Amino acid sequence: MKKLSPTIRDVAAAAGVSVATVSKYMNGAQRFSAPVEARLKAAIEELGYRSNPLARSMITGRSRTIGLTILDISNPHFTSVVKGANRVALRHDYTLLLVDTDENQARERPLIEALAQRVDGLIVSSRIPDDEAQWLLDLGKPLVLLRRSEALPIPSVGIDNRLATYMLARHLLNLGHRHIAYLGFGQARINDERIRGARECLEEAGLTLDVYDAHAPTARAGQDACSRMMLGPRRPQAVICYNDLIALGFMKEAMSLGIKVPHELSVTGVDNVPYGEYAAPALTTVDIQSEKMGELAMQKLIDALAGHAEAGHSVFEPRLIVRESTAARG
Known part of the structure; x- marks a missing residue:
């Protein structure tokens, strides 16, 4: 005969308290005296009682679950964001529910809307333009964005x-490079900001920036763009890539x-994967x-x-990491 699982009534009887007291204790809705909490804890452990998360969420209106949407789980940058966010979620007794939109903008809205129905709040990485993202405000859930938005109060x-x-x-100018190119990813909202930074630096030196575009933010796209840039009429001495994955693919193909x-070409990326x-x-x-970006995003959401809630934007200062893929111009 199958043994029945212990119920909340069994816990109440064993601890000598009411069912309501057990429920409030399990849901963290109320604190009790040390002796009462000690009896409750002992009864729960002895009986092996486990609360039903679905029932608890129906009572409290909270699932203790947070949604996180990212653009591509195979990109180590996002893997690190998830790791940081999950660390903070666990510390606060939340479970992380992850959705990978696979760099497909058409999928973003339906996936985010479906996820919003199952979680208490959302951390969102998205390529949707601000003027098309007002629907995020209608989800009725606390939100944190993994990018700056001038138009959305999130x-x-x-x-x-x-x-x-x-x-x-x-860094490249200091090494003596004068013909510098930028290989970006035009679909990314931050791409224009990255072009502007490199261009401003070169203009201060009286130089221009050659701008190219990769078809995806991946190593394969960096590889595909390499011959077009390096065998064309304006071969650069150094390349700044939109991210590390593009840079690694570009560097591999250049050597091929x-x-x-x-020695003949300096290559740089962004992310420090x-x-x-x-x-x-x-x-x-x-x-x-x-990782710290994921940690802070999760803390902001838990605070909300x-x-x-705080509608401000928190900025992490970038830090240059110099390694062997850049060298002085010979």
């Missing part, structure tokens, strides 16, 4: 993208074409503190759930 976190590429351009990195350090040569990049 808390957000991000980095100073203009400064990131300005620093890379300055017989171009020596960094973990395995950029182990490439050959190791990749010069900008650290954008992806507690009634302490």
Whole structure:
């Protein structure tokens, strides 16, 4: 005969309290005296009682679940964001529910709307333009964006993208490079900011920036763009890539074409993904503190759930990481 699972009434009887007291204790709705809480804890452990999350959410109106939408789980930047966010969620007894939109803008709205119905709040990474994203405000859930939005009154976190590429351009100029190109990803909202940073730095030196576009923010796209740039009429001496994945693919293809990195070509990226350090040569990049970005986004959301919402934007300062993929112009 199958053994019946213990019920909340069994716990109440064993602890000598009412069912309502057990419910309030399990849901964290009320604190009790130390002796009462000790009896409750002992009864729960002895009986092996586990509350029903669905029933609890129906009572409290909270699922203790937070949704996180990212653009591509295979991109180590987003993996680090998830890791940081999950660390803070667990600390506050929340479960993270993850959705990967797979760099498909058409999927973003239906996936986010479906996720919103199952969670208490949302952290959103999206490429949807601000003028098309007003529906986010109608979800009725606390939100935090993983980018800055001038038009939406939603808390957000991000980095100073203009400064990131300005620093890379300055580093390359200091190495003696004068013909510098930027390989971006035009669909990204932050791409224009990164172009602006590199362009401003070069203009201060009386130079111009050649701008190219990759078809995706991936290593394969960087690889595909390399021959077009390096075998064309304006071969650069150094390249600033939109992210590390594009840079790693570009660098691999450049070496396949017989171009020596960094002796004939310096290559840089943005993100400081973990395995950029182990490439050959190791990749010069900008650290954008992806894990800390996830941690702060989650803390902002938990604060909002507690009634302490703050609509401001928090900015992480980029940090230049110089490695072997850049060298002085020979």
